Amino acid sequence: MPDVLDGDRDPSAIGRIDPRVRIVAAVAFAVAVVSCRDPAALGLGLAAAGGLMLLARLPVLATLRQMIAMDLFVVFILVMLPFTMPGDPLFEVAGLPASRQGLTRAVEIALKANAVVLALLALVGSMSSVTLGHALYRLRVPENLVHLLLFTVRYIDVLHREYQRLRTAMTTRGFQPATTLHTLRSFGYLVGMMLVRALERSERILAAMTCRGFAGQFPLFDEFRLGGRDWLFGAGILGVCTLVVTVEAL
Amino acid sequence: MPPLIDVSGIHFGYPGRPPVLRGVDLQLFPGERLCLTGANGAGKSTLFHIVVGLLRPSQGRVVAFGRERGAEADFREVRRRAGLVFQDPDDQLFCPTVAEDVAFGPLNLGKSRAEAKAIVTEVLERLGLGHLRDRITHKLSGGEKRLVTLAAVLAMEPDVLLLDEPTNALDEPTTGRIVEILTGLPQAMIVISHDPHFRHEIATRTLRLESGVLFSPR
Numbered sequence: 254m255p256d257v258l259d260g261d262r263d264p265s266a267i268g269r270i271d272p273r274v275r276i277v278a279a280v281a282f283a284v285a286v287v288s289c290r291d292p293a294a295l296g297l298g299l300a301a302a303g304g305l306m307l308l309a310r311l312p313v314l315a316t317l318r319q320m321i322a323m324d325l326f327v328v329f330i331l332v333m334l335p336f337t338m339p340g341d342p343l344f345e346v347a348g349l350p351a352s353r354q355g356l357t358r359a360v361e362i363a364l365k366a367n368a369v370v371l372a373l374l375a376l377v378g379s380m381s382s383v384t385l386g387h388a389l390y391r392l393r394v395p396e397n398l399v400h401l402l403l404f405t406v407r408y409i410d411v412l413h414r415e416y417q418r419l420r421t422a423m424t425t426r427g428f429q430p431a432t433t434l435h436t437l438r439s440f441g442y443l444v445g446m447m448l449v450r451a452l453e454r455s456e457r458i459l460a461a462m463t464c465r466g467f468a469g470q471f472p473l474f475d476e477f478r479l480g481g482r483d484w485l486f487g488a489g490i491l492g493v494c495t496l497v498v499t500v501e502a503l
Numbered sequence: 504m505p506p507l508i509d510v511s512g513i514h515f516g517y518p519g520r521p522p523v524l525r526g527v528d529l530q531l532f533p534g535e536r537l538c539l540t541g542a543n544g545a546g547k548s549t550l551f552h553i554v555v556g557l558l559r560p561s562q563g564r565v566v567a568f569g570r571e572r573g574a575e576a577d578f579r580e581v582r583r584r585a586g587l588v589f590q591d592p593d594d595q596l597f598c599p600t601v602a603e604d605v606a607f608g609p610l611n612l613g614k615s616r617a618e619a620k621a622i623v624t625e626v627l628e629r630l631g632l633g634h635l636r637d638r639i640t641h642k643l644s645g646g647e648k649r650l651v652t653l654a655a656v657l658a659m660e661p662d663v664l665l666l667d668e669p670t671n672a673l674d675e676p677t678t679g680r681i682v683e684i685l686t687g688l689p690q691a692m693i694v695i696s697h698d699p700h701f702r703h704e705i706a707t708r709t710l711r712l713e714s715g716v717l718f719s720p721r
Contacts (some may be wrong), residue, residue, distance in 0.1 A: 266652070306543070307603055369559040370667065381639075383599040383600065383639055386599065388601075391685075403598075403599050404597065406599065406641075407597055407598075407599060407640065407641055408597075408641075410641050443531050454593075454594060456591065457591070457594040458594050458595075460552070460557050460594075461587075461589050461594050461595040462556070462587075462597070462607075463557065463582065464555055464582045464587045465582070465607055465611060465655070465656070466582060466583055466608060466611030466612055466659070466661065467607075467611060468611055470601050470610065470611065471587055471598070471603075471607070472598070472606045472607055472610045472619065472621070473599075473603060473648075474600065474603050474606065474616075477510075
């Protein structure tokens, strides 16, 4: 199953920090980095994010691969920017001039995006989604959103297993996907069946909740406590943010 | 002794389909472990849903704990006092952790968080599930999920248990534990089961639902 269902990893230096502090730190870091434009400041931000990744003891290759997956989303904008932004021409491709300003902007965006994603992976990505839900709840994120997240986490695996059962049943009856109308129709049935089952399941869940006296309140138990280490870590991140912003201002 | 649950002349049909229940009469007395059997789709689960008011019969009376129940408000008390354990534990365990799921009922009954936590510990220990307390619900095994759903319902201190195929898809040791737990409980219960061996071990009385009516087999 996907990573979202993994539990908290072995406690690394970052894993031992209070999840709430990690979320707030990640947001503060993102705001600081996004507000900068100077390549030196952004480079410093990216380096700091890399340091966090090492502190979180994330597997380097796998993490960089996740980062590249994100880069694929922005790569088109990055490639287009030098050609679409007016400015001093730097070079030409097939008669289209690329501007220096556009290139700078593209580099800027690439640095920002990667620094933010890397910091997010290190600080927030290293906690389980259940912990994330609890921490968001304690940070007073609207309850409905937290429950939406936790319900998704709870049932993504159930739906996945349901999908696999249906898919196996199709395979055992000789189904092989091909570019035919039959394949399309069969996948249509599969998706339709998943939707119907999900709907029915949601009704059964609601019935089970009603039986236990559900009245709109969910219990969330957690034992988060802020210790000296958490404050120290928070102060450290704040220091890094200040440094990045100072380099930008100079 | 008056019956805890007394339904009479229940008729029910899902829209656009032939009626499933055509005049069901059922009484559950204190101390009884009443087993229900019957073909798939005979309406056994439907009957449970009618008893706790998730479905309303087209005809018939539902009397539970000495009072006739008709409106939604009447059934709130029934749901608290008659704990329904669903067939698929994944429908019932929706909280992220076991402790939160077991606490869900007690908190809905207005217990404080501290009280709810105490109930969680007590119920899990009683069923020998203390080690599952902080586990993530979707990562439990099938047998563990089943036992936790039972704990979640027992945490509400019901007077009656309604169990919908509690041994469905369980291995023998887990089935044995369910037998042990159920026969050790003071509550009266109605148990839907297709497993003759299991019924033989727990039942004090057995009824069969067929063609929309309940029979005493033989």
